[in-house]
Amino acid sequence: xxxxxxxxxxxxxxxxxxxxxxxxxxxxxxxxxxxxxxxxxxxxxxxxxxxxxxxxxxxxxxxxxxxxxxxxxxxxxxxxxxxxxxxxxxxxxxxxxxxxxxxxxxxxxxxxxxxxxxxxxxxxxxxxxxxxxxxxxxxxxxxxxxxxxxxxxxxxxxxxxxxxxxxxxxxxxxxxxxxxxxxxxxxxxxxxxxxxxxxxxxxxxxxxxxxxxxxxxxxxxxxxxxxxxxxxxxxxxxxxxxxxxxxxxxxxxxxxxxxxxxxxxxxxxxxxxxxxxxxxxxxxxxxxxxxxxxxxxxxxxxxxxxxxxxxxxxxxxxx
Ligand code: CIZ
Ligand code: SF4
Numbered sequence: 487x488x489x490x491x492x493x494x495x496x497x498x499x500x501x502x503x504x505x506x507x508x509x510x511x512x513x514x515x516x517x518x519x520x521x522x523x524x525x526x527x528x529x530x531x532x533x534x535x536x537x538x539x540x541x542x543x544x545x546x547x548x549x550x551x552x553x554x555x556x557x558x559x560x561x562x563x564x565x566x567x568x569x570x571x572x573x574x575x576x577x578x579x580x581x582x583x584x585x586x587x588x589x590x591x592x593x594x595x596x597x598x599x600x601x602x603x604x605x606x607x608x609x610x611x612x613x614x615x616x617x618x619x620x621x622x623x624x625x626x627x628x629x630x631x632x633x634x635x636x637x638x639x640x641x642x643x644x645x646x647x648x649x650x651x652x653x654x655x656x657x658x659x660x661x662x663x664x665x666x667x668x669x670x671x672x673x674x675x676x677x678x679x680x681x682x683x684x685x686x687x688x689x690x691x692x693x694x695x696x697x698x699x700x701x702x703x704x705x706x707x708x709x710x711x712x713x714x715x716x717x718x719x720x721x722x723x724x725x726x727x728x729x730x731x732x733x734x735x736x737x738x739x740x741x742x743x744x745x746x747x748x749x750x751x752x753x754x755x756x757x758x759x760x761x762x763x764x765x766x767x768x769x770x771x772x773x774x775x776x777x778x779x780x781x782x783x784x785x786x787x788x789x790x791x792x793x794x795x796x797x798x799x800x801x802x803x804x805x
Contacts (some may be wrong), residue, residue, distance in 0.1 A: 493769040500776035507544040510716040511551035512707045513729035513764040518550045531707045532604045533619040536690045548768045552577045556783040568783040571771035575763040582662040583641035585609035598638040611793035617800045619705035620768045633654040648691040664763045667692035674747030685721035728759045
């Protein structure tokens with residue numbers, strides 16, 4: 487504990503000395519969420535992290551999250567220095583959507599508008615017409631459908647299927663999944679609901695369809711936070727990365743939050759619902775990059791310019 491306090495003090499001092507601002511995702515360790523907030527940064531989802539990083543005056547951005555979040559920050563602000571606690575923090579959706587195969591898939595469907603989720607590489611974004619996150623995907627796909635577009639969706643199949651069910655849009659899918667949300671289990675969730683009959687169920691749409699079907703509210707991390715605040719209930723079962731529990735509990739002190747069951751939930755593993763790549767972000771790594779300037783995100787400028795087009799469209803649509 488003493489060591490943690492010392493590291494946090496050092497990070498606060500270094501952020502100030504380097505004129506740096508920090509954005510943290512809801513899924514990273516509570517220490518990194520608290521530090522971002524205490525020092526004038528932001529804790530949020532990838533959409534708001536991107537907007538905040540772009541609009542902030544600081545010339546150095548520290549992004550605590552996964553690789554695509556740092557890359558998006560760099561693409562939006564090529565003149566800024568973007569640092570990450572660990573550059574190897576990736577995402578199963580990004581890993582499962584290599585640009586060569588993805589380009590071939592796009593080439594096979596030339597009549598479709600290409601909509602990709604934020605959790606992708608810069609090269610995949612550069613092939614896209616639109617970028618979306620889970621907080622704006624429904625609205626953007628609905629607007630495209632209303633204008634007569636047919637859609638090619640990548641990479642998360644569960645989120646894509648959910649959006650198709652909700653909008654009725656004509657969509658073809660890349661078949662990626664988030665290793666965290668893909669693990670939530672409907673049968674076990676029903677059993678937990680029986681144990682807590684008053685509890686409302688909040689589900690992230692990267693989860694399987696049978697889990698989504700049991701939800702009282704389905705949505706992005708921000709939508710889950712809103713639902714927890716607005717529902718007149720005392721108990722909640724939450725199917726998303728358990729990094730979210732920190733914000734849910736601090737913002738709703740009178741309410742109780744249970745983690746939804748995953749395949750790994752058993753006597754030996756009570757809470758497996760945590761992204762291993764988000765977990766690579768830590769205080770020691772953060773202090774080190776601030777000290778040394780290591781782990782700077784680099785994006786080829788020409789690629790960055792092309793990848794910026796769909797990101798700018800999304801930010802303008804949601805402004
Ligand atoms: O699961 C993720 O990586 C999420 C929720 C990203 C985001 O859009 O904030
Ligand atoms: Fe990717 Fe899932 Fe981790 Fe989010 S929680 S970064 S979607 S693997």
